[in-house]
Amino acid sequence: xxxxxxxxxxxxxxxxxxxxxxxxxxxxxxxxxxxxxxxxxxxxxxxxxxxxxxxxxxxxxxxxxxxxxxxxxxxxxxxxxxxxxxxxxxxxxxxxxxxxxxxxxxxxxxxxxxxxxxxxxxxxxxxxxxxxxxxxxxxxxxxxxxxxxxxxxxxxxxxxxxxxxxxxxxxxxxxxxxxxxxxxxxxxxxxxxxxxxxxxxxxxxxxxxxxxxxxxxxxxxxxxxxxxxxxxxxxxxxxxxxxxxxxxxxxxxxxxxxxxxxxxxxxxxxxxxxxxxxxxxxxxxxxxxxxxxxxxxxxxxxxxxxxxxxxxxxxxxxxxxxxxxxxxxxxxxxxxxxxxxxxxxxxxxxxxxxxxxxxxxxxxxxxxxxxxxxxxxxxxxxxxxxxxxx
Numbered sequence: 467x468x469x470x471x472x473x474x475x476x477x478x479x480x481x482x483x484x485x486x487x488x489x490x491x492x493x494x495x496x497x498x499x500x501x502x503x504x505x506x507x508x509x510x511x512x513x514x515x516x517x518x519x520x521x522x523x524x525x526x527x528x529x530x531x532x533x534x535x536x537x538x539x540x541x542x543x544x545x546x547x548x549x550x551x552x553x554x555x556x557x558x559x560x561x562x563x564x565x566x567x568x569x570x571x572x573x574x575x576x577x578x579x580x581x582x583x584x585x586x587x588x589x590x591x592x593x594x595x596x597x598x599x600x601x602x603x604x605x606x607x608x609x610x611x612x613x614x615x616x617x618x619x620x621x622x623x624x625x626x627x628x629x630x631x632x633x634x635x636x637x638x639x640x641x642x643x644x645x646x647x648x649x650x651x652x653x654x655x656x657x658x659x660x661x662x663x664x665x666x667x668x669x670x671x672x673x674x675x676x677x678x679x680x681x682x683x684x685x686x687x688x689x690x691x692x693x694x695x696x697x698x699x700x701x702x703x704x705x706x707x708x709x710x711x712x713x714x715x716x717x718x719x720x721x722x723x724x725x726x727x728x729x730x731x732x733x734x735x736x737x738x739x740x741x742x743x744x745x746x747x748x749x750x751x752x753x754x755x756x757x758x759x760x761x762x763x764x765x766x767x768x769x770x771x772x773x774x775x776x777x778x779x780x781x782x783x784x785x786x787x788x789x790x791x792x793x794x795x796x797x798x799x800x801x802x803x804x805x806x807x808x809x810x811x812x813x814x815x816x817x818x819x820x821x822x823x824x825x826x827x828x829x830x831x832x833x834x835x836x837x838x839x840x841x842x843x844x845x846x847x848x849x850x851x852x853x854x855x856x
Contacts, residue, residue: 601646722735725778733762842855
């Protein structure tokens with residue numbers, strides 16, 4: 467009997483841990499929306515049911531759907547009755563084996579989806595706060611800040627190791643270039659040490675594609691979307707190139723910042739050393755930048771100006787700096803920094819320019835500071851901010 471109880475406890479804990487791990491509130495909300503559209507499989511419904519049974523703030527979780535998703539009264543009553551029923555029931559042996567079977571079945575489905583590369587189904591277990599690594603064998607791996615994960619190839623060979631908020635790649639000899647891509651969610655920053663020793667600081671909402679090991683006979687080339695600060699390991703024989711938007715930034719060893727967010731002006735700022743910037747269409751001769759200079763892509767031309775480098779590097783330490791920037795540009799930075807969506811119905815604000823630096827302020831503190839200067843009202847609902855006239 468003692469043995470039986472021990473086995474139950476282990477399996478029960480594993481099942482509960484598995485549910486809580488892959489079904490955080492954000493993932494559960496996605497699944498619940500599919501449930502309301504009658505798109506869930508029986509296994510998914512059981513998984514959601516198990517989540518609601520174990521989730522402590524289930525009423526808060528469901529409250530936003532009660533009004534926001536247009537639930538019919540009879541459907542809502544049915545859901546509430548299931549919650550009440552789960553509270554009153556004790557341990558049920560049949561229920562335990564049912565959920566143990568679900569645990570095994572769902573685990574099998576997760577492995578199968580990963581093997582087949584069906585990205586449209588992985589939203590059941592994707593963590594919106596996780597950093598995503600796309601490997602050369604079309605696999606996807608999630609890592610969390612402060613973790614100790616490893617990245618391996620299809621044969622199990624170690625490619626990289628995570629140390630807290632940094633992923634370090636190891637130099638290996640490969641027959642051909644194999645690329646990884648790292649995707650940083652909004653609200654997070656992260657560091658990658660490439661196989662040559664180059665340190666890359668990645669800003670929120672950015673992605674970087676890079677070889678897991680650079681070729682000894684070719685230049686070092688990476689592809690950036692978003693913003694990153696590069697501390698390039700000096701190698702006189704192998705030029706380092708960053709491809710961002712329509713620009714190519716070429717160096718041997720230096721420190722510089724590159725920004726190329728979608729629908730925003732792409733630019734690079736040089737902190738030390740020198741870089742050569744050229745356009746992808748191969749037009750004019752490369753532009754050589756000196757420390758303290760910024761090169762911005764404006765249409766088909768490049769504008770060079772002298773700037774305070776610190777204003778473009780502060781994001782690495784968690785600061786948010788605005789220097790005479792229009793509110794329409796500031797909104798995009800706020801969205802990335804705080805992982806929110808901002809809807810501005812007070813259009814007169816868009817052209818007003820602001821300057822200032824914020825550290826660890828909450829989103830409310832930041833908005834209140836702008837509110838004192840510009841005189842607007844705002845509402846916060848979950849991850850959405852509505853700005854309107856006073």
